[in-house]
Amino acid sequence: MGYRVVDGHSLTLGARYGQPEGADVGHARTLDVSARVGSSQRDSTHEIRGSQGWGMNAHLGESLPLNGSQEALQTVLWAATNKEIRDSQEAWARVQADQQVRVANTDDSDDFSKEEIRVDLADPAALDIDQDAWQALLIDASTRLDAHSGIVWSRAYITARAENRYVVTSEGTSIRQARTWYRLAMQTWARAEDGTVIDLYRWTDVSDAERLPSADEVQTWADDLADFTTQVLEAGSGTPYAGPLILRGRAAGVFVHEVLGHRVEGHRQKDEGEGQTFKDKVGELLLPEDISIIDDPTLTEWAGFDLNGHYAYDEEGTKAQPAVLVENGVFKGFLMSRSPIKGFQQSNGHGRAQVWRQPVARMANTIVSTTNPVPFEKLKDQLRAEAKAQGREFGLIIDEIGGGFTMTGRVYPNAFNVRATYAYRVFVDGRPDELIRGVDLVGTPLVALSQVVAAGDDPGVFNGFCGAESGSVPNSAVSPSLLIRHLEVQKKEKGSTRPPLLPKPVPEGDA
Amino acid sequence: MSALLLLLALSAQADPIVDGLVDELTRSTEALELGQAGPPYFIAYDLLDVWDTSVSATLGGVVFRDSSPDRDLGVSVRVGGPELDSANFGDSWREPGFQSRQTVLGDDPIALRHTAWYITDTAYKSAIENLASRKAARARRASSDAALCFSSGEVQTATASAATAVPIATLEPIALQLSEVFLAHPNLEWSRVYASAEMGRRIHVDSLGTRVIKPVSTIVVRATARARAHDGSWITDHASWVVRGADDLAPVEEMVAKTEEMADRLETWLTTPLGEDDYVGPVLFEGNAAIELVRSLALPALSGTPASEEPPKGSRSVVFGGGDDTTAVRVKRRLLPTGFHIADDPTGDLGLASAYEYDDEGEKAQSLQLVIDGVIHTHYASRTPSKQVDVSNGHGRGDPGELITGSASWTTLSATKGLSAKKMHKVALEQAAAYGLDHYLAVRRIEDASVASGASAIRFSFNDAGGNRLPAPVIAVRMYADGREEPVRGLQFVGTDHRLLRDLIAAGTQVHTTTLLNEGRGPAYGIPTTLSSPNLLIAEVELSSGGQDGEKPPALPSPLAVR
Structure with missing residues (x-):
């Protein structure tokens, strides 16, 4: 049995159009109970093949009191434990029936690995931010964002969270780890004449408020974002394309996250509904020999940027460890939780979950590196050369992406979509680069990885949150720019609503 | 008397929020028009400008607390005319012609108008589409016996002061005390006490000239508990108070007694025999x-209020909730x-x-x-x-x-x-x-x-x-x-x-x-x-x-x- 508790203090300060939004201050303690019935070889969490397995990943959650007596806390735990045990007993009966009725699992590994018992109570975390100073900065930034007539709405905000995460198990593990997280973000939203929605988002995630941008940097951010939104509004639309392209650092990080990362999450290798793209690829060359990929939750920063995916212990109480995924181009292994797979019997500290979800193997800090970094301008020359060789008028640079998704199952195409916010056409004849909007990168994993030809010298850090069956977890994707010989770009969905009919209201005299 | 009148006049003029709403209302009424659809024949803004305080407690411990200002702006845009307009047709959950959004705090009327501008534009466009759908549906319908869509109203002007916020320090001790009652009732499987106050004002301005500002003042205290009998049946009961102001709340001893009474009632229920089949x-x-x-x-x-009108049977238009x-x-x-x-x-x-x-x-x-x-x-x-x-x-x-x-x-x-x-x-x-x-x-x-x-x-x-x-x-x-x-x-x-x-x-x-x-x-x-x-x-x-x-x-x- 295990209890996980997330005790989180949160704060959000925002401003729009030069006025404050209400400060949102919260404190919540959320409980997650997990109970395994059966044995470590086969237990109630085992995959139930067919529709009977739906909803197995969801746990009962309950809010715990923030103060008061221990018996009050115990009473809530008692009620939640009772419910979870009954759910697990019911699940165990189904697992046993599934094992009898259906063919043997192709991977007959145990359901729960034995790991070292850990006891480690870190000092608790607390929020530390000058609210008044930041509210003033946000108000100023929001005024700057709103200064352009084409921007329909905009927002500047800070959201902060101090979490103390507890894991206590019947094996004896008892952990408290602390985490603080601050995000400064600005968003603009506009609608082009053709109905396309321009939704630009700039943000930075740091672990300490002291590392947030300075007042001058905040102003510059706001001005640049407002100007750039106008540029994107006026940019032309992209067209479907297949050819060479460069993914700039952050975009390359997300590309690797979607194309490789989700497919090397250990539990997928024994889930028979999954595509298992890399299950039998250990030892095979996947990428150029100068490129390696690790996932390392123990790192707190990279190239001067804080990493969102840092933690000391995963949600199963296992100590965080670096996992080597690709070494010198060769595929080496998987991200592992305490769900063993053939050939990988132990967790490497990647069992992660949002509270109320059962942990599974997830990415943390996924880092792409190269032993042969190519300066970006040279990489761009290589792009032009590659485009010319393929008879193209231009190659593409994908500079910023808003996220992405991938399908890893067997029913639907095992494909990915990396959602570009904007891109540049880089012409082979040396014309100036052209800004375009409205394109997404699409492809399939093995083909896409085989087309990576070179990496830059400009590691970019993408901090965000990743959603999968165990919920939303913070993580980072780090990569230098990647030159890809051949990839497909498709049109992004486009809105059909007209831009607002009346101009934005402005103070009398400013009209 | 003259000094008092002057003060009232000044306070009436010095409400930038109302002025901002009226300015945007005037601009939208005069200028909003798209092609043949025609302008809206009615626009109304409703601003809920309140301070929300809420706390939830269980067994003597706070589970959740929040105390913050909130402003929600809603717009109603009607296109067509009172006999046949865009409202209350089609998907009742989507409500074309109606929009709402949380808006900024502060007294800048332009910032408030910004929200009003955006939601009005969105509501107007959806109202145009909905009116066209309604006209098409009516043209197809055999029966022409339809109610008026919008009744005439009298222009009203009224101003009242906003209700004062209730501090969390008023509600939290009540929630804690009531929740402690259940510590003595181990047979009740679950209990929770919730106390909230929504205090402030509501502003209604519309294109016919109505300007009404009225107080918003609601305090809710509710103790809820659940019991489960040995045969698996269970029941939920509560003790609740819904009052206008903090002074209207019953003395806390009385609230504790009512909560005790409710808890006892549930305990009694557990041992009560089952009724006849x-x-x-x-x-x-x-x-x-x-x-x-x-x-x-x-x-x-x-x-x-009639349910949302839907296309006649046989139409391929799919409507949810209408x-x-x-x-x-x-x-x-x-x-x-x-x-x-x-x-x-x-x-x-x-x-x-x-x-x-x-x-x-x-x-x-x-x-x-x-x-x-x-x-x-x-x-x-x-x-x-x-x-x-x-x-x-x-x-x-x-x-x-x-x-x-x-x-x-x-x-x-x-x-x-x-x-x-x-x-x-x-x-x-x-x-x-x-x-x-x-x-x-x-x-x-x-x-x-x-x-x-x-x-x-x-x-x-x-x-x-x-x-x-x-x-x-x-x-x-x-x-x-x-x-x-x-x-x-x-x-x-x-x-x-x-x-x-x-x-x-x-x-x-x-x-x-x-x-x-x-x-x-x-x-x-x-x-x-x-x-x-x-x-x-x-x-x-x-x-x-x-x-x-x-x-x-x-x-x-x-x-x-x-x-």
């Missing part, structure tokens, strides 16, 4: 049960027997949380005689009329940016002649004898559908069990001629709807009054509503045991039991 006969609804009877069966029958067959009973039809009446008066006691002088469309509140001698004379009506009631009667209530519907305020069911408790007992026994029974059932408390989560509660469902609209009894008692009382549990009403009210045969003399935050079905959804009723005796009600399909109680005793 089937019961058909007279039922006396006492106190809270009479109030719930009125709430669940009478209020929906008096709803004057055309729902409302439970309203037509005007001039009988709802109750002769000698029973229903009235509503929003201004009857301005100290009630349910009271108002102007409704949420800026219409002046009116007192209504809804049912006279059993026959419906009018409905609760907003400015979206029905064929029955074609003009607002000042009962339009709802959230900003939604279709405002006709709703109850302080509704009273009364009888021309009330019977003493002794006489009611005698009449009930006589009635029982006609069914071959030596007893009748008295229902003293009914679950509140909006707080109950047990199997016995009525929940929103595509399969509403046999049209049953009355939640399960918490306390039902067999009443015998010799004065014996035998409590029973596990009973559920069968097939109850407004027609049950026609079997009303007697009412008591003592009137019970409760203000509740009506979150159940019916026209008072989510709105402070006061209900008054005497005890009510219904000649024939069907109840059965069943629906007791819950889990066993926990294997281990509660930590509270072993301390």
Whole structure:
């Protein structure tokens, strides 16, 4: 049995159009109970093949009191434990029936690995931010964002969270780890004449408020974002394309996250509904020999940027460890939780979950590196050369992406979509680069990885949150720019609503 | 006097929020027009400008607390004309022509206008599309007998001060004290106390010239607990207070006592024997049960806002939530027997949380005689009329940016002649004898559908069990001629709807009054509503045991039991 508790203090300060939004201050303690019935070889969490397995990943959650007596806390735990045990007993009966009725699992590994018992109570975390100073900065930034007539709405905000995460198990593990997280973000939203929605988002995630941008940097951010939104509004639309392209650092990080990362999450290798793209690829060359990929939750920063995916212990109480995924181009292994797979019997500290979800193997800090970094301008020359060789008028640079998704199952195409916010056409004849909007990168994993030809010298850090069956977890994707010989770009969905009919209201005299 | 007038004039001018709304309203009314669609013929802004305070506690510990300002701006844009417009057609959940958004704090009218501008533009475009769909649907429909879409209203101007915020320090000790009650009740599996205050003002401005600023002032304290019997059946009960101001709250000792009473009631319920498999006969609804009877069966029958119109059968247009067959009973039809009446008066006691002088469309509140001698004379009506009631009667209530519907305020069911408790007992026994029974059932408390989560509660469902609209009894008692009382549990009403009210045969003399935050079905959804009723005796009600399909109680005793 295990209890996980997330005790989180949160704060959000925002401003729009030069006025404050209400400060949102919260404190919540959320409980997650997990109970395994059966044995470590086969237990109630085992995959139930067919529709009977739906909803197995969801746990009962309950809010715990923030103060008061221990018996009050115990009473809530008692009620939640009772419910979870009954759910697990019911699940165990189904697992046993599934094992009898259906063919043997192709991977007959145990359901729960034995790991070292850990006891480690870190000092608790607390929020530390000058609210008044930041509210003033946000108000100023929001005024700057709103200064352009084409921007329909905009927002500047800070959201902060101090979490103390507890894991206590019947094996004896008892952990408290602390985490603080601050995000400064600005968003603009506009609608082009053709109905396309321009939704630009700039943000930075740091672990300490002291590392947030300075007042001058905040102003510059706001001005640049407002100007750039106008540029994107006026940019032309992209067209479907297949050819060479460069993914700039952050975009390359997300590309690797979607194309490789989700497919090397250990539990997928024994889930028979999954595509298992890399299950039998250990030892095979996947990428150029100068490129390696690790996932390392123990790192707190990279190239001067804080990493969102840092933690000391995963949600199963296992100590965080670096996992080597690709070494010198060769595929080496998987991200592992305490769900063993053939050939990988132990967790490497990647069992992660949002509270109320059962942990599974997830990415943390996924880092792409190269032993042969190519300066970006040279990489761009290589792009032009590659485009010319393929008879193209231009190659593409994908500079910023808003996220992405991938399908890893067997029913639907095992494909990915990396959602570009904007891109540049880089012409082979040396014309100036052209800004375009409205394109997404699409492809399939093995083909896409085989087309990576070179990496830059400009590691970019993408901090965000990743959603999968165990919920939303913070993580980072780090990569230098990647030159890809051949990839497909498709049109992004486009809105059909007209831009607002009346101009934005402005103070009398400013009209 | 002149100094006072000057001050009032200054304060009237110095409300940048109202000025901002009016400026944007004026600009939108004058300039918003898209092609052949024509301009809106009506625009209204509703701003809920409040300070929300809420705290939730369990067993003496705080689970959640929040205290923050909030501003929600809603717009209603109508395109076409009062005879045929864009509102209340198609998907009722999407409500084309209506929009709302949380907006900024601060006094900058331009920032507020920014939100107003954006939601007005969005609402106007969706209203145009919806009007076109409605016209096409009407052209296809065989029947041309349609109600007016929007009734005319009188231009109103009123200004009132905002209600003052309630600090969390007022609510938290109450929530904690009430939640501590359950520490002494280990047999109750779950309990929670919730206290909240929404204080501030609501501003309504519209393109016809109405400018109404009214206070918003609601405090809710609710202690809820759940018990589960050994046979798996479970029940939820609550003790609630819905008042206008902090001074109106009962003394905390009294609230603790009522919470204790509720907890004891649930403990008693756990050991009460199960009721008979089937019961058909007279039922006396006492106190809270009479109030719930009125709430669940009478209020929906008096709803004057028609359901969202949908395309005629055969159309390929798919509509979600539209055309729902409302439970309203037509005007001039009988709802109750002769000698029973229903009235509503929003201004009857301005100290009630349910009271108002102007409704949420800026219409002046009116007192209504809804049912006279059993026959419906009018409905609760907003400015979206029905064929029955074609003009607002000042009962339009709802959230900003939604279709405002006709709703109850302080509704009273009364009888021309009330019977003493002794006489009611005698009449009930006589009635029982006609069914071959030596007893009748008295229902003293009914679950509140909006707080109950047990199997016995009525929940929103595509399969509403046999049209049953009355939640399960918490306390039902067999009443015998010799004065014996035998409590029973596990009973559920069968097939109850407004027609049950026609079997009303007697009412008591003592009137019970409760203000509740009506979150159940019916026209008072989510709105402070006061209900008054005497005890009510219904000649024939069907109840059965069943629906007791819950889990066993926990294997281990509660930590509270072993301390």
